[in-house]
Every structure is written in structure tokens, then in C-alpha cells.
Amino acid sequence: MKRHLLSAADLDRDDALLVLDTAAELAQITDRAVKKLPTLRGRTVVNLFFEDSTRTRISFEAAAKRLSADVINFSAKGSSVSKGESLKDTALTLEAMGADAVVIRHSSSGAPHRLAHSGWIQGSVVNAGDGTHEHPTQSLLDAFTMRRHLAGGKGDLEGRRVTIVGDVLHSRVARSNVLLLATLGAEVTLVAPPTLLPVGVETWPCATSYDLDAHLKHTDAVMMLRVQRERMNAAFFPSEREYSRRYGLDARRMAQLPDHAIVMHPGPMNRGMEIAAEVADAPRSVIVEQVANGVSVRMAVLYLLLGGANLGDGTEA
Amino acid sequence: MSNDTYVIRHVSVLGGDPADLVLRDGVIAEVTAPGAASAEGATEIDATGLVALPGLVDLHTHLREPGREDAETVETGSRAAAAGGFTAVFAMANTDPVADTAGTVEQVWRLGHEAGLVDVQPVGAVTLGLGGRQLAELGAMATSAAQVRVFSDDGRCVHDAVIMRRALEYVKAFDGVVAQHAQEPRLTEDAQMNEGPLSGVLGLRGWPAVAEEAIVARDVLLAEHVGSRLHVCHVSTAGSVEIIRAAKARGVDVTAEVTPHHLLLTEQLVTSYDPVYKVNPPLRSEADVAALRAALADGTIDAVATDHAPHPVEDKDCEWSAAAMGMLGLETALGVVAEAMVSTGLLDWAGVADRMSVRPARIGRLDGHGRPIAAGEPANLVLLDPTAPRTVDPAALQSRSHNTPYAGRTLPVSVVATFLRGRPTVLDGAVVGGAAVRA
Amino acid sequence: MSAARTPDDTRTVLDGAEITRALTRVAHEIVERAKGADDLVLLGIPTRGVFLARRIAERIRAIEDRDVPVGSLDITMYRDDLRRAPARALLPTEIPPGGIDDKVVVLVDDVLYSGRTIRAALDALNDIGRPRAVQLAVLVDRGHRELPIRADYVGKNIPTSKSEKVHVLVTEHDGADAVAISGHANEEDQ
Numbered sequence: 001m002k003r004h005l006l007s008a009a010d011l012d013r014d015d016a017l018l019v020l021d022t023a024a025e026l027a028q029i030t031d032r033a034v035k036k037l038p039t040l041r042g043r044t045v046v047n048l049f050f051e052d053s054t055r056t057r058i059s060f061e062a063a064a065k066r067l068s069a070d071v072i073n074f075s076a077k078g079s080s081v082s083k084g085e086s087l088k089d090t091a092l093t094l095e096a097m098g099a100d101a102v103v104i105r106h107s108s109s110g111a112p113h114r115l116a117h118s119g120w121i122q123g124s125v126v127n128a129g130d131g132t133h134e135h136p137t138q139s140l141l142d143a144f145t146m147r148r149h150l151a152g153g154k155g156d157l158e159g160r161r162v163t164i165v166g167d168v169l170h171s172r173v174a175r176s177n178v179l180l181l182a183t184l185g186a187e188v189t190l191v192a193p194p195t196l197l198p199v200g201v202e203t204w205p206c207a208t209s210y211d212l213d214a215h216l217k218h219t220d221a222v223m224m225l226r227v228q229r230e231r232m233n234a235a236f237f238p239s240e241r242e243y244s245r246r247y248g249l250d251a252r253r254m255a256q257l258p259d260h261a262i263v264m265h266p267g268p269m270n271r272g273m274e275i276a277a278e279v280a281d282a283p284r285s286v287i288v289e290q291v292a293n294g295v296s297v298r299m300a301v302l303y304l305l306l307g308g309a310n311l312g313d314g315t316e317a
Numbered sequence: 318m319s320n321d322t323y324v325i326r327h328v329s330v331l332g333g334d335p336a337d338l339v340l341r342d343g344v345i346a347e348v349t350a351p352g353a354a355s356a357e358g359a360t361e362i363d364a365t366g367l368v369a370l371p372g373l374v375d376l377h378t379h380l381r382e383p384g385r386e387d388a389e390t391v392e393t394g395s396r397a398a399a400a401g402g403f404t405a406v407f408a409m410a411n412t413d414p415v416a417d418t419a420g421t422v423e424q425v426w427r428l429g430h431e432a433g434l435v436d437v438q439p440v441g442a443v444t445l446g447l448g449g450r451q452l453a454e455l456g457a458m459a460t461s462a463a464q465v466r467v468f469s470d471d472g473r474c475v476h477d478a479v480i481m482r483r484a485l486e487y488v489k490a491f492d493g494v495v496a497q498h499a500q501e502p503r504l505t506e507d508a509q510m511n512e513g514p515l516s517g518v519l520g521l522r523g524w525p526a527v528a529e530e531a532i533v534a535r536d537v538l539l540a541e542h543v544g545s546r547l548h549v550c551h552v553s554t555a556g557s558v559e560i561i562r563a564a565k566a567r568g569v570d571v572t573a574e575v576t577p578h579h580l581l582l583t584e585q586l587v588t589s590y591d592p593v594y595k596v597n598p599p600l601r602s603e604a605d606v607a608a609l610r611a612a613l614a615d616g617t618i619d620a621v622a623t624d625h626a627p628h629p630v631e632d633k634d635c636e637w638s639a640a641a642m643g644m645l646g647l648e649t650a651l652g653v654v655a656e657a658m659v660s661t662g663l664l665d666w667a668g669v670a671d672r673m674s675v676r677p678a679r680i681g682r683l684d685g686h687g688r689p690i691a692a693g694e695p696a697n698l699v700l701l702d703p704t705a706p707r708t709v710d711p712a713a714l715q716s717r718s719h720n721t722p723y724a725g726r727t728l729p730v731s732v733v734a735t736f737l738r739g740r741p742t743v744l745d746g747a748v749v750g751g752a753a754v755r756a
Numbered sequence: 757m758s759a760a761r762t763p764d765d766t767r768t769v770l771d772g773a774e775i776t777r778a779l780t781r782v783a784h785e786i787v788e789r790a791k792g793a794d795d796l797v798l799l800g801i802p803t804r805g806v807f808l809a810r811r812i813a814e815r816i817r818a819i820e821d822r823d824v825p826v827g828s829l830d831i832t833m834y835r836d837d838l839r840r841a842p843a844r845a846l847l848p849t850e851i852p853p854g855g856i857d858d859k860v861v862v863l864v865d866d867v868l869y870s871g872r873t874i875r876a877a878l879d880a881l882n883d884i885g886r887p888r889a890v891q892l893a894v895l896v897d898r899g900h901r902e903l904p905i906r907a908d909y910v911g912k913n914i915p916t917s918k919s920e921k922v923h924v925l926v927t928e929h930d931g932a933d934a935v936a937i938s939g940h941a942n943e944e945d946q
Binding site: 021025033034036037039067303306308309 | 830839840841842844845846847848849879882883884885
């Protein structure tokens, strides 16, 4: 493992499997009387959230606490810190408080990278979602969930077919998933209207399509991305109704999936928009399980970054 | 005017055979065979191995005064310009207040005169407050003491086709030129970097080449239609080059500039998310850099212009999307051009003189700059050492700001001396003179 | 010392047959001490302790004709030296379905040395449940305890110097059964 987790591309196959295997062991403690390990006692983990995301923050907080780390929640959202120097000043404050790891969520792509490489702080940086760039722990929990259902909870995802549907252009989840799933050997297809695929997507390690129906029969896991209704105003698609008809997952489409296929969503969902309520609540939907797996995966990440010796910048462990 | 006389010995004029130059009374008094010049009481400068070029002229500088004196002032910007070998700079109009009146351009012009290190030639805004809606008083600025000839809303595009057309037509009355910042605003809302595969991977909003090219194409057609002169600022894409090349071939009176950074740096630097590489227009691809170099070499692009854009530390020491756009350029321009164009064999020193002095002076109608190095011509000169590499140290720059993208990079040449009308503004690489010692 | 040994010089101190005998004896002792109790649980400490625990369980079955639940207990997250090395991969923890509450848990490890591993195992057990009693079985006790911990069942006591290394090989993992010692014996320890 590298010292920071900024992008899913920071994980090679061995690293990714190490995280998933570690998470699998750690998942057991949820069944125990004492859901806590002493491993990170005396270590401080700061949740630095410049953007509201209660679910991600809670997931990291639970992960850190189950490892006995001290957790400081720093919610920096608000008009006074929306500009300029605040990231640096905040970082210096956290450094003075002795943060061993900073889990950062920021609306600006690259902010975690900046935090990790600016020299402002010494600790590890974990990207908890930056702008429209990446969300590597989400991709790890998605891969963990897929592995459980599609690969017997072991090894990689070689040959598994994953279809990711929706607003790829603005999705950090999609970017991290494409990178990680490709590393793990899965075959990823991005399905979206052409307006919501980034320029240069043909250089990504995945296939693309504009036609959802053509892919469902050959899918082991389908992941629906949140589509913000505001995108309509910027002419990415004509109307909610048209989007939902062309790219939404409803019961009719779900019926085309193979029996073993699972339905995923990183949340929060727009029920009725990209996913029908009956699909979200269907037995093959693993959306709630994704949340639970998120804690295990984040425990694994925090343990692997903080559980050992402090390493010099950029040193491989 | 200084009474000092300088004899510059054994200097290679435009990279040619060595000669001696005698500078007296603001002009080049004599050009003689090496060692042949004699001048009673003159200051001797041994320029063996140095190259003399006409003083550089920058069509595109942001001096930030009035309004952002924390980033740069006319005085500090003048020092930076002199250190970079410039004897004239065009000061862009996007100050606060905007240089959209005769009073403001005269203020800038006067500040430049007082600093006394380079000729500071103000650029006037095309529209009031850079608002893009109503023409500024272009005629008043033209007939002011500043004698404005270049008009630009730089930083913003004159995107309204009617306003652009009227501006192109109107400036014909006083031989002006509209320098267009070509950026289709709707296509570049909140744009952060060049749009391409890399922007997709980095998750940064793209600034597509077509947003520049669409405006360049429209404007050359407008200029052609109304028979006016057009200048295109900071051309950054291969597509723009092709449009300008075709327009020139048709006889359209269009000129263009390219920045040093677009000749050397590519978007790959953005992978660091270090805002020192955030600039507008953004750094582009390798292919664009190659096309820009070729266009500058063949004259399709007329001039190198720095787009020197100082920013205080806090505007760059932050996350990418919050950072200001722009990078310093004056003190590194010659070194960067030497690396991108001379070391590569694309331009010789005479070519550099043409693109960095002669043509920009002509585009800006700046008499007295960009002249041949010959007897009787104004003694505006830069002496550079083509064998003395220099490593860029942001802390050692003359500019008030430090946002250079070349920190730690070694550029192949050094500026040894700069003369403004026969008077040294830089000697042995150090800024001398200026307001305190003005005669 | 006249006959100097090279550091990579390795000598075997227990062969396969001796290991088998030692484990059989340990199994008998466990049964003896349990006095026929049916609440035994064997927890091996990965990696080799797990294989040893399974073998002991087989012996007990042979002796008593009853199955003893066997599991594994990874102590990585409870180690006191985590910060001295890069983060370690976790090894499996498998608690038998009946759990450990009110059971007699016998921890099984290959080598007892400083006692720190067992200290970590006791902490780990504490988070999993409340056994009636905890006992310790090891194949080798090499001495040099740093904590007040002792083994209840020892396959063989092997005096060593601190600079020596004890290698336990088990067929299931290493292809052969053996206990070997390598490295210098410090003169002051002799």
C-alpha cells in the first residue's frame, strides 16, 4: 500500500486484494459481542468534510472507532471556507493537532491530492470523494460486495461483467469503479446518454454504450448512478421522463437480468428517476448491504494505512 | 536623457558576426567592426560571446495596477520586464478600475513613465468595465497621452458578435487593433483545464479547443467582412493555428500571439493538481505545442506574448478549482523561447528578434521599438548569454508574485543587460536604474 | 568457542516422529486435565498453531472418540509491536459455531517465546467472549519470557540463545514436520 489512498489507481491488484481480504476478516467483528479492536488506540483520524455527506462520514467514523482510533469530525462546509486558503489553514490546524490520518471529502477535484502533496501535513490522506474525480473507498466497498455475491468472497473479479449506468461525466464513483474493477479483472461497460460520458472515455479501461437494454442480459452486476435533476437544466438530457425511460432501471428491465445478477447503487437514490422503488427494494438489490460493507472496507483501509509503522513519503509498505 | 555613452564590444548582433555598438544620446550612434569603436569617456562593456537583440516587446502583460497592487505594481512589473530583456510592455486593461477611460490609461502610462524601466503602453478595454455590452471610449483613449492603439477585454472574450464587429470597425479611425481573448463563454463555464482524455480522468471541467477556435473563426470572418485588423491573443490550439493560417492566406489582416508557456508546457502537469499550472487558456496537448511551435516558426503566429499574470500566494496556495488562473512570464520568456524554439532549431536569434520585438512592436504600432540594430536607431537592446543556463528561483524574481511554473527548471540562456534608449536598466543580470536614478 | 558455526547453520532438534509423539502426549494431558469435560475448544494461532490444533483434536478423537471444536484466532490486531513494521495482512479468525462462552479454551501455538503473542491472544479472547478457563499448549517452549505467562502443555522445552531462531515446519504448510534452530548461540548465554 502507498501512504495515501487518493485514487483507485493507487491500488495494484495485490493491494486491492489485500484490502478486500482484510475487510473480509474485519467484517466478522460485526457479529461479535465487542465490536471493537484496539489496533489504532492512540491514533487520531480526522474526518475533514468540506461537503455534506452524512453517510460517508458516519461510515468512516464507525470504521475508525471500531479500530479504537480517536476521531475528530471537522465539518468545514459553509460560505466562510468556500474560497482559497481555507484548505491550507485547516490542514495546518489538523497537523498541529497531530492527525495521523485525514479523511477528506471536498467538492474540488484534486483537493485530497493537494493535501497529500503540499507538505502541509504529515499524516496519511484518504480520499472520501473529491469533486467529480474519485471516491476510491466506495469502489472498494462495491468490489467487496460484488466479490461476495459473484466470486464466493475470495480472489478477484476476473471475467465478471459489470454495467455502470448513468451520469458518468459527473461521477467520482464511476471513475474509481472503472479503475478498480479493471484492476480486478472485471469487464466494465458504462451506459449513459452521450452527453453524460466524458470526453476521452474511449481511453478508459472499459466499454461504453448508449443502450441499456442491449446489456442487461449479459450483466452480473448493474450499478445505477445518481442523476441530479439539475443536469436537465444544463441540457444533458431533455426531461426526467425521457431519462428515466431510456436509462432508468425499472422492474421490466430488472427482469432481463440473469438470475444471479445483483443491483447496486452508491446512494443516495433518486427513486423513480434512475431506479424504480420496486427495484431498489427487490431481493437482488444489495444497496443496504453496500452500506454495511462500507464500514468493513474503510476499517481495512485505515488499518492498512495506519496500523503499521510510519513510513516515509511515497514509501511502499 | 542620460549623457552616458556605452561601447558594447564584440557582441553578436542577432547571432551574427561580432561587432561593436556605441550607444549615445539614446540612439545607436555607431556599429563598427569588433574592436574598432572608440568613444572618449565611454563605459566599456565586453560582450564577447553575448548576443544582441532589439529590446523585447510584450504585447500582453498584466501589471495589476491599479487595484491588485498586492500581486504586482507597474514598478515591480517594470523591473520584471527589464530583467527579462523587455524594453516595452503592453499593460492589459483588466485592472480595477478597468482601463476603459482616458484617465485610467493615462494613469497607467504615467506610472510606467515614472518607473522608467520599460515603456509601459496601456491597452484599452474594448467595452465598458469589460462588460461586453457597450463600447468604451476607444477614441478618447487613442487620443490621450497614452495613445492607445491596442484594445482588449482580455480575461474576457468580446463574445457578442455585433459588439465585436463594431469594435473592429471603429478602431480603424485611429489605426487601432482589437486583441481578442478568444473564449466562447458558454462552452467554458467553470472550465478548469484542457478538455480531453486527461480532464475526464482528473475530473476537472474541460475547456475545449473548440471554444477558442469557434471565436477565432468568427472573428477572422468578421475582420475580413469589415476590412479591419484583428489580433488574436494567446493562441493555444492547433485548430486555431489552422484557421489563422487559412485566413492569412486569404489576405485577412489578422495577427496572433502565443505565450511562452504554451510553447513549452503541456496539460500533463495538471496531474499534480498544483494550481501554479492553472492558466487561461489552459495548457494543452503535446500536439498543440508542436503546432504552435511550427506556427511561430513559419510566421503564422506573429509574436510571443507573455500573458504575465501575477497572483498573490493565497490565490495559488489552495485547491485547484479555487485557484486563480495565470502564471508569471516576463522574466522567463526569453529562456523559454530559447528552449522551445532556438534549441530545437526552429528559430535563430534573428527569428527571435522578429517574433519578440519587431512584430509585436509593429502590431502595437509602437514606434521606437522593434527596430533594426543599426546606426541612428533607438538604443533599445537586450544582451543575452546563449551559453549561460539559469535555474529559475521564484524567490529571486523581480515580480511581486512568485507564481512561476518554471521553479527549479533550468532555462538555456540568461539576460545579461537591457538598454532602454541607451540607458542600462539591467547590467550583469541585475536591475539597475529605474525611478531612483533616472536622469 | 572453538568450533564456530555459520549463521545459516541449521540443526534439527525435533524430527517428524518426535513431533507426533509430543502432540500425542499433549493431547493426553489435555484430556487428563479436562477430566472428561465436554466443553473443550481448541483455538490455533495462525499460521502453524492452527494445524497443530487440528492434529491435537484428531488425537483427542482417537483417545476419547469425541469431536473437539477447533478454530483459529488471529492476534494481529492485538499485537503490541504493530508500529514496528508495515501493516500486516490479517490471518483468519474462525470461532467454532458454539462460541467460547463458558468453555475451556486451549490456545495452541507452535513456539512460546516472549509471551507477547499469548498476551495478545488473551486480549482477543476477551473481546470475543468469556471462557470458563483458558489454557495454553505449545509445541516448543524456547524460554526468554518477557511477560508472566507460562504454558500448560509443552511438547518440548528447548533452551535457546536469544540470537538463535527456532523454525517449526508442519507438513500441511511446509511439506514436512520438523523443528530446527539456526544462528549463533551467544557466548554469555552458554
